[in-house]
Amino acid sequence: MNTTALIIMVSTMLLVASINAYFFVKVWRTPPRPEPDSFDENDDEPR
Amino acid sequence: MSNNESWGTRVGLILAMAGNAVGLGNFLRFPVQAIQNGGGAFIIPYLVCFLLMGIPLLWIEWSMGRFGGNRGHHSTPFILDALDKRPFWKYIGVFGIFTNLAVAAYYCYIESWTMAYVYHSATGTFDGLSQSQVAAFFGNYVDVFQSTTGIPFEAIIFFVICLALNTFILSRGLHGVERAAKIGMPLLILFGFILAFRGLTLGNSGASAEHPTASAIDGLNFLWTPQFDSLSNPKVWLAAAGQIFFTLSVGMGSIQCYASYLKTKDDIALNAASAGFMNEFVEVVLGSSIVIPIAAGYLGLDWVKENAGFGMAFQTMPYLFEKWGPFLSTIAGVMWFGLLFFAGITSSLAMGTPWMGFMQDEFGWSREKGAISFGTIVLILGLPTVIFFSQGVFDEYDYWAGTVSLVVFALVETILFSWIFGMDKGWKEINMGGDIQVPVFYKFVIKYITPVLLLFVFLGSLLTPIGNNWQEAFSQLFSGNGWTLDNGSIVKQITSAGLREQIATATDPATIEALKDKLLYISGARILLLSVFTGIGILVYIAHKRRLKTGGVA
Numbered sequence: 001m002n003t004t005a006l007i008i009m010v011s012t013m014l015l016v017a018s019i020n021a022y023f024f025v026k027v028w029r030t031p032p033r034p035e036p037d038s039f040d041e042n043d044d045e046p047r
Numbered sequence: 048m049s050n051n052e053s054w055g056t057r058v059g060l061i062l063a064m065a066g067n068a069v070g071l072g073n074f075l076r077f078p079v080q081a082i083q084n085g086g087g088a089f090i091i092p093y094l095v096c097f098l099l100m101g102i103p104l105l106w107i108e109w110s111m112g113r114f115g116g117n118r119g120h121h122s123t124p125f126i127l128d129a130l131d132k133r134p135f136w137k138y139i140g141v142f143g144i145f146t147n148l149a150v151a152a153y154y155c156y157i158e159s160w161t162m163a164y165v166y167h168s169a170t171g172t173f174d175g176l177s178q179s180q181v182a183a184f185f186g187n188y189v190d191v192f193q194s195t196t197g198i199p200f201e202a203i204i205f206f207v208i209c210l211a212l213n214t215f216i217l218s219r220g221l222h223g224v225e226r227a228a229k230i231g232m233p234l235l236i237l238f239g240f241i242l243a244f245r246g247l248t249l250g251n252s253g254a255s256a257e258h259p260t261a262s263a264i265d266g267l268n269f270l271w272t273p274q275f276d277s278l279s280n281p282k283v284w285l286a287a288a289g290q291i292f293f294t295l296s297v298g299m300g301s302i303q304c305y306a307s308y309l310k311t312k313d314d315i316a317l318n319a320a321s322a323g324f325m326n327e328f329v330e331v332v333l334g335s336s337i338v339i340p341i342a343a344g345y346l347g348l349d350w351v352k353e354n355a356g357f358g359m360a361f362q363t364m365p366y367l368f369e370k371w372g373p374f375l376s377t378i379a380g381v382m383w384f385g386l387l388f389f390a391g392i393t394s395s396l397a398m399g400t401p402w403m404g405f406m407q408d409e410f411g412w413s414r415e416k417g418a419i420s421f422g423t424i425v426l427i428l429g430l431p432t433v434i435f436f437s438q439g440v441f442d443e444y445d446y447w448a449g450t451v452s453l454v455v456f457a458l459v460e461t462i463l464f465s466w467i468f469g470m471d472k473g474w475k476e477i478n479m480g481g482d483i484q485v486p487v488f489y490k491f492v493i494k495y496i497t498p499v500l501l502l503f504v505f506l507g508s509l510l511t512p513i514g515n516n517w518q519e520a521f522s523q524l525f526s527g528n529g530w531t532l533d534n535g536s537i538v539k540q541i542t543s544a545g546l547r548e549q550i551a552t553a554t555d556p557a558t559i560e561a562l563k564d565k566l567l568y569i570s571g572a573r574i575l576l577l578s579v580f581t582g583i584g585i586l587v588y589i590a591h592k593r594r595l596k597t598g599g600v601a
Contacts, residue, residue, distance in 0.1 A: 001264050001267060001268040001271075001408035002086070002268060002272060004272065004273060005087055005267070005271040005272040005273070006271070008087035008090065008271050009087065009271040009335075012087075012090050012331060013092075013331060014056055016324065016327050016328050016331045017328055017332055019324050020321075020324040020325055020327065020328040023320050024052065024061075024300075024321055024324075024325065025315065025316065026317060026321070026482065026483070027057060027058065027241070027317060027321050027482075028058065030057075030317070030482050032057070032311060033313065033480075037310060037313060038060075038308060038309045038310045038313045039053065039054050039055060039056055039057055040053050040054075040055055
C-alpha cells in the first residue's frame with residue numbers, strides 16, 4: 001500500500017472514529033434530565 | 048386515541064436514529080462512489096459536504112420534528128404546517144409520508160433478499176458453486192417464476208415474511224423499534240468488524256490460480272490512493288454531496304417523525320451529531336474495509352475496477368466466502384447478509400413510523416392498525432417491483448421516490464426552516480436544551496450554504512450533462528454549442544428519452560416489443576406512485592377539515 005493512501009486511510013478512520021466515540025461517550029455520561037423528560041426509563045409508572 | 052408514545056432511553060433513540068441512517072448504501076454505495084470519484088481524495092469533498100450539508104440537515108430535521116411533536120404532530124404534513132401557516136405547506140409535507148411508503152415498497156424487497164441469502168448461506172446453497180453460478184443464482188432468485196431451491200415463488204414468500212416482521216415490530220410502537228435498533232446496531236458493528244478484520248488480514252493468501260497476484264491490500268490501496276486532480280471536477284463534488292445526502296436518510300420525513308417524540312427541553316444538538324457520526328463511522332471505517340478488499344483479494348484489482356457495484360453484495364460475495372472453507376463460509380455468509388439485513392430493517396422500520404404517526408394523530412388509529420395498514424400498503428405497492436423487477440419497475444420507484452423526492456423535499460424544508468420560519472427562531476430551536484453549543488458559524492451555514500449546496504445537488508440531477516462530464520459541458524456551453532442533457536437527467540427521465548431512443552434505434556422486432564412493454568410498465572409504475580401521492584394529499588385535506596370542525600389548530 002502506498003504511503004499517501006495509508007496516511008489518508010488511517011487519518012480519516014481515526015478522525016471519524018474519534019469524533020464518533022467522543023459524541024457517544026458524551027451522550028452516555030450526560031446525566032438524565034429531571035422528570036418529565038422524553039424517556040420512560042426513569043418513569044415511576046409505565047405509560 | 049392520543050399518540051403519547053415515547054422513547055425508552057436516550058441511547059435507544061440515538062441507535063434508532065443511526066439505524067435509520069445506516070443502510071445498505073453504507074457498505075455498497077460508499078466504496079464504489081469513492082473508487083469512481085478520486086479514491087482517497089473523495090474523502091475531502093465527502094467530509095466537507097457532511098459538515099456543511101449533512102450535519103446542518105440533521106439539526107434542521109430534528110428541530111422541526113421536536114417543534115411539531117410538541118404541538119401534537121408526528122408526521123411532516125402538519126409539522127410543516129406548524130412552522131408556517133400558509134395552507135400549501137401541509138401538502139408539501141405529503142412528501143414526508145409518500146417517500147417513506149414508496150421507498151419501503153422496494154427497500155423491503157432488497158431487505159428480503161438479505162434475509163433469503165442468510166437462509167441460503169446457512170443451508171449451504173452456495174457450496175461448490177462457481178462464480179458464474181453464484182451470479183446466475185441471483186438472476187434466478189429475482190425471477191419470481193423460477194425457483195432456486197424448490198420453494199415456489201420464493202422471492203415473494205421472503206418479501207411477505209420480511210414485511211410481516213416489519214409490521215410486527217412496528218405494532219409494538221417506538222419500544223419495538225428501539226429494541227430492534229438496540230439488537231441490530233451492535234450486531235451490525237460486530238459483524239462488520241469481524242468481516243473487515245478478515246478482509247484486511249487476507250493479504251494475498253486467497254489468491255487463486257486465475258488471479259495469482261490478487262491481494263486485499265491492493266483493494267485498499269486502490270480505494271484510498273488520492274487522485275487530487277479530481278477535486279477540480281464538479282462531478283466529484285456532486286457525487287460526494289449525493290452520497291452524504293443519501294447516507295443520512297435526510298429528506299424523507301422519518302427523522303422528523305422520530306424526533307417528534309422528544310420534549311422541548313430535551314437535547315437535539317448532541318443527539319443529532321452523535322447519530323450522524325455513528326453513521327459516518329459505519330460508512331467510512333467499516334464500509335470501506337469489507338467488499339472492495341475481499342473482492343480484490345480473490346479476484347484481483349482489474350476485476351474490481353470493471354465490476355465494482357451494488358451487485359457485488361449478492362452476486363460475488365457468497366462465492367468469495369466459499370474460499371474460506373465450509374464452516375467459515377457459512378459463518379461469513381450469515382454475518383455479511385445478517386449485517387445487511389440489520390442495516391435494512393433499522394431503516395425500513397423508520398419508514399413505517401411517519402404513516403403510523405399521521406393516522407394515529409389525525410384519524411385516531413391504534414398503532415397496531417397503523418402498522419398493519421403500513422404493511423398492507425407496502426405489500427400492494429411492492430409487489431409490482433417484485434413481479435416486474437426486470438421490466439424496470441424497481442428502478443422507477445428508486446429514481447422518483449428514492450432520489451428525486453428526497454432532494455426536492457430537503458431543499459424545500461431547508462428554505463422553510465431557515466428563511467420562512469426564520470433563522471433566529473430556528474437557531475433557538477436547534478440549541479434549546481442542548482448538551483452542546485452548536486458553533487455559531489453554523490447559523491450562517493444553515494441559512495446560506497446548506498440551501499445552496501442542496502440547490503446544486505438538485506440542479507445537478509435536473510440538468511445532468513451528457514456523460515456526466517461537467518467540464519466538457521461548460522466548455523461546450525461557453526463555445527456557444529448549448530447544453531446537451533444526459534438521458535439520466537430528470538428532464539430527460541420525465542420523457543423516458545433513453546428508452547425511447549433505444550426503441551427508435553432497435554431493429555429486431557422482439558427487442559422493440561420488449562422495450563415497448565418496458566415503457567408500459569414504467570408508465571404504470573409512475574401512475575401508481577402519483578396515485579399514492581394524491582391519495583395521501585386527499586387524506587391530509589380530510590384531516591385538515593376534521594381539525595377545523597373540531598377546533599384543531601390546522
